[in-house]
Amino acid sequence: MHQPMTTVLRVLRALGEPTRLRLASLCLADEWSVGELAEAVDQSEPRVSRHLRVLAEAGVVMRTRRGQRVCYRAATDGAAAELSRAVLARLEAGDASPARDLAAARRATDPAGLPRRSRLGRSLATALRAWAAAEPPAHALLVEPARIELAEVLAASVPRLTVVAARSRARDLLRALGGERNGGSRIVASLAQADRASVGLVVVDHSDGPGAGALAATLASVRAGVPAARAFWIAARYDVLEGAGDKVVAHPIAALRAVLNAAGLTTDRLKPLEADGEHVLVAAGRAGHAVEGAA
Numbered sequence: 001m002h003q004p005m006t007t008v009l010r011v012l013r014a015l016g017e018p019t020r021l022r023l024a025s026l027c028l029a030d031e032w033s034v035g036e037l038a039e040a041v042d043q044s045e046p047r048v049s050r051h052l053r054v055l056a057e058a059g060v061v062m063r064t065r066r067g068q069r070v071c072y073r074a075a076t077d078g079a080a081a082e083l084s085r086a087v088l089a090r091l092e093a094g095d096a097s098p099a100r101d102l103a104a105a106r107r108a109t110d111p112a113g114l115p116r117r118s119r120l121g122r123s124l125a126t127a128l129r130a131w132a133a134a135e136p137p138a139h140a141l142l143v144e145p146a147r148i149e150l151a152e153v154l155a156a157s158v159p160r161l162t163v164v165a166a167r168s169r170a171r172d173l174l175r176a177l178g179g180e181r182n183g184g185s186r187i188v189a190s191l192a193q194a195d196r197a198s199v200g201l202v203v204v205d206h207s208d209g210p211g212a213g214a215l216a217a218t219l220a221s222v223r224a225g226v227p228a229a230r231a232f233w234i235a236a237r238y239d240v241l242e243g244a245g246d247k248v249v250a251h252p253i254a255a256l257r258a259v260l261n262a263a264g265l266t267t268d269r270l271k272p273l274e275a276d277g278e279h280v281l282v283a284a285g286r287a288g289h290a291v292e293g294a295a
Helices: 005-015 018-029 036-040 046-056 079-090 098-107 119-134 148-157 171-175 212-225 252-263
Strands: 063-068 069-074 137-141 160-164 187-188 201-206 231-237 271-277 278-287
Touching: 005 046, 005 079, 018 046, 018 063, 018 079, 018 098, 036 046, 036 069, 036 098, 046 063, 046 069, 046 201, 069 079, 069 278, 079 201, 119 148, 119 201, 119 231, 119 271, 119 278, 137 148, 137 212, 148 160, 148 201, 171 187, 171 231, 187 271, 231 252, 252 271, 252 278
Parallel strands: 137 160, 137 201, 160 187, 201 231
Antiparallel strands: 063 069, 231 278, 271 278
């Protein structure tokens, strides 16, 4: 079937860039989030989002919202969709690149409830590893991890790790951690089920979570449920802190300090982290007194 010249040019221009061709091929195979596609082609999420916008405007891919996630897949209707599928069908069957991209995207796919992987997750894991190495705890408590990398760091460096994961499937998270490691890693559905007596470090991960109010409630629950814990490491999204409470606060750092103070925690330093356009504040502190060089 013949296509209008404008459609042909638009599709060919969209597919005439290597990364966009790879993304279109992936979207033809399945439906993916931006993060999964970014992981597959090893580029930043903002860059991949720009490529996807070009493909969507050309009619090659379509955008669908799945709850909190925005996903992309190959368009199914229209002249552009028909032409792009014909072009992608001409890719050499023996070319290993599409298969490698597809395998990488599959690895990045999140099982239901399993924290996702990202460059920001790796940056947070690096910061946590460096801080915990100075005073390694015997037992750490990780509360509702949004970044699987944090669980991996603690599972590898702490003799005992308890993960409170009410919203995650325990089986999947344990598999991601490599299974039970000499009884050292355990997943529980609530704080009440955790062995809290020996916890020395509590890690609260709100890097993907709601704002200051939810973080304050989590910290209050942890402080009440684990009174012996002295060291805390906290990650919170920068943008949600900007709208803490009923009024916009002067600065997200001030909002996070207020949340920590209300929970009886103090720190003399907060560290901002940024990756792929995501901004997070990291705070490290102790109950009742300041920490030197915390984050």
